[in-house]
Amino acid sequence: ANILLGPIQKINAVIESYPKGIAGFKRYCEILDTDPDIADSPQAKEVELHGAIRYNNVTFGYEGLEKVLNNISLSIRPGETVAFVGPSGAGKTTLCSLLPRFYEMDAGSIEIDGVDIKDIALESLRSQIGIVQQDVFLFSGTIRENITYGNLQATDNEIMEAARRAQLDEFVRTQPQGLDTVIGERGVKLSGGQKQRLAIARMFLKNPPILILDEATSALDTETEVAIQKSLAELSKGRTTLVIAHRLATIKNADRIMVVTKQGIAEQGKHEDLIEAEGIYSRLHYAQFG
Ligand code: ADP
Ligand code: MG
Numbered sequence: 001a002n003i004l005l006g007p008i009q010k011i012n013a014v015i016e017s018y019p020k021g022i023a024g025f026k027r028y029c030e031i032l033d034t035d036p037d038i039a040d041s042p043q044a045k046e047v048e049l050h051g052a053i054r055y056n057n058v059t060f061g062y063e064g065l066e067k068v069l070n071n072i073s074l075s076i077r078p079g080e081t082v083a084f085v086g087p088s089g090a091g092k093t094t095l096c097s098l099l100p101r102f103y104e105m106d107a108g109s110i111e112i113d114g115v116d117i118k119d120i121a122l123e124s125l126r127s128q129i130g131i132v133q134q135d136v137f138l139f140s141g142t143i144r145e146n147i148t149y150g151n152l153q154a155t156d157n158e159i160m161e162a163a164r165r166a167q168l169d170e171f172v173r174t175q176p177q178g179l180d181t182v183i184g185e186r187g188v189k190l191s192g193g194q195k196q197r198l199a200i201a202r203m204f205l206k207n208p209p210i211l212i213l214d215e216a217t218s219a220l221d222t223e224t225e226v227a228i229q230k231s232l233a234e235l236s237k238g239r240t241t242l243v244i245a246h247r248l249a250t251i252k253n254a255d256r257i258m259v260v261t262k263q264g265i266a267e268q269g270k271h272e273d274l275i276e277a278e279g280i281y282s283r284l285h286y287a288q289f290g
Contacts, residue, residue, distance in 0.1 A: 038101055038122070046124040050113050051078040051209040051240030053099065058108035060098060068094045071108070072264055076256075078113075078209075081241040083251035085284065086260035092244045095260065096212045099242070100129045112210070130208035130239075132216040132232075136195040140184025143172060147179075147201050154205055166201035166231050168194065193224040200231050211241045218246045225250065248288050257281060 053076040061067035068091040076082050084092040098105055101117055110117045117125055138146055147162060148154045154162075159179060163169040171194060175181040183190060190198065196216060203211065213232060217225040229250055236243075245251040252271045259267040259280050267279050274281035 038104055040121050041118055043119055044121040045119065047113070047115055047120045049120075049125075049128045049209045052076070052111075052113050053210070053240060053242075054111045054114075055095075055098075056109045056111070058095075058098065058105050058110060060094065060103065060105045062094075062103075067106070069098075069105075070264060073108075074258065074265060074268075076240055076242070078240055079238055080255045081236050081243060081253075083243045083245055083254035083257045084260050085245060085248060085251065085257060085281065086266075087262075090260045090262055092260050093214055096214060096242050096244065099210070099212070100126050100131070127206075128208050129210045129212065130203040130206050131212045131214065132196070132199045132203060133212075133214040134216065134219050136199040138183060138190070138195065138198070140182065142177075142180050142182050143175070143198070144179040146183060146198055147205060149202070158205065159201075162201040162204035163197075165204045165234060166197045167227070168197040168201050171197070191224075192220050193228060196220065196228050197231065200228070200235055203235055209239055211236055211239045213241065213243045213245075215244055215246055217250065248285055259284075 053074075055072050055074045058069055058072045059067055060069045072095065084095065086092060094103075097103055098110060099112075099117070101122060112120065112125075144156075144159060147159055156179060160169060160172070163172050172178055172181075175188065181188060199216070213236070216232065217228050220228065225247070233253075243251055243254060251257060254271070256268055257271060257274055258265050259274070261280065267274055267277065267281055269277070275285060276282075
C-alpha cells in the first residue's frame with residue numbers, strides 16, 4: 001500500500017490498469033507486491049507493440065476456483081476491432097484481463113506481435129494497453145492531472161487536443177479555472193458521461209496501440225451512450241481494440257464479434273454473418289431488439 005505514497009509516476013502504471021474500482025486497485029497492488037509470477041522475467045524487454053494478438057490454448061481459473069477459461073485460442077489482427085459478447089459471468093472481462101497480465105494463466109500463452117507477453121517488460125506492456133471501463137478512476141486533483149496521469153510531459157495544447165477529440169473541451173472551457181479546475185470531493189461534480197469523456201481524453205493522450213473497452217458505456221443513458229460511442233469509434237481508429245459490450249447496438253460495426261460462453265468462443269464473425277447463422281448471437285440480438 002505504500003505505493004500510494006510514492007511519486008505519481010510510480011502510481012501511473014498501477015492506477016492505469018486497476019481492474020475494478022478501488023477494491024480492484026488495492027488487489028492489484030497486493031498482486032504487484034506478492035505474486036512472484038507477475039514480475040519481469042530476466043529476459044523481459046521493452047517492445048514497441050503494433051497490436052497483433054494471439055491467445056494460444058489459454059486456460060485460467062481464479063485461485064482455488066473452477067476454470068473460467070478453458071483452452072481458448074483466438075487471434076486478432078493489428079488495428080482490428082473485436083467485440084466480445086455473451087452472458088454475464090462467461091469470462092469476457094477475465095479474458096481481457098490476461099492481456100495486461102493482471103493474472104497469470106494456468107496454461108497456454110498470449111503473444112503480441114509474436115512475442116510472449118511474459119517476455120515483455122510489465123511496464124512496457126501495460127503502458128501500451130489502454131483500458132476504459134464503466135467505473136472511471138478519478139482522483140481529487142485538477143482536470144489536467146486527471147487527464148494527464150498517463151502522460152506527464154503533455155503540454156496544455158496536447159491536453160486540450162485530447163479533450164477536443166473526446167468532446168470534453170467545451171466543458172473544460174466553461175469551467176472558471178479551465179484545466180486547473182479541481183474535480184472530486186470539493187470540486188465540480190462530473191456526470192457519468194463527462195467521466196467517460198475524461199477517460200477517453202486520457203486515452204487519446206496516452207495513445208496506446210491496444211485498447212480494451214470493457215462495458216465502457218453500459219452505465220450511461222442511451223442518448224449519452226450514442227454521443228460517446230462516436231468518441232470511442234474515433235479513439236479505436238488505428239488501434240487494436242477489444243470491446244466488451246452489453247448493449248449489442250454498440251458493437252454492430254465491429255470488424256468481428258466473438259460470442260463468449262462458459263464453453264469458450266462459441267461463434268465468431270461479422271454481425272450480418274452471425275445473424276444469418278441463427279445461433280446464439282442472433283438469439284441475443286432478437287432478444288434485445290425484438
Ligand atoms: P464477464 O465479464 O463475461 O461477465 P467475468 O470475467 O467477470 O465475466 O467473470 C467470469 C467468472 O469469473 C465469473 O464466474 C466471476 O464470478 C468470476 N470472477 C471474476 N472475477 C473474479 C475474481 N477477481 N475472483 C474470483 N472470481 C472471479
Ligand atoms: Mg465483465
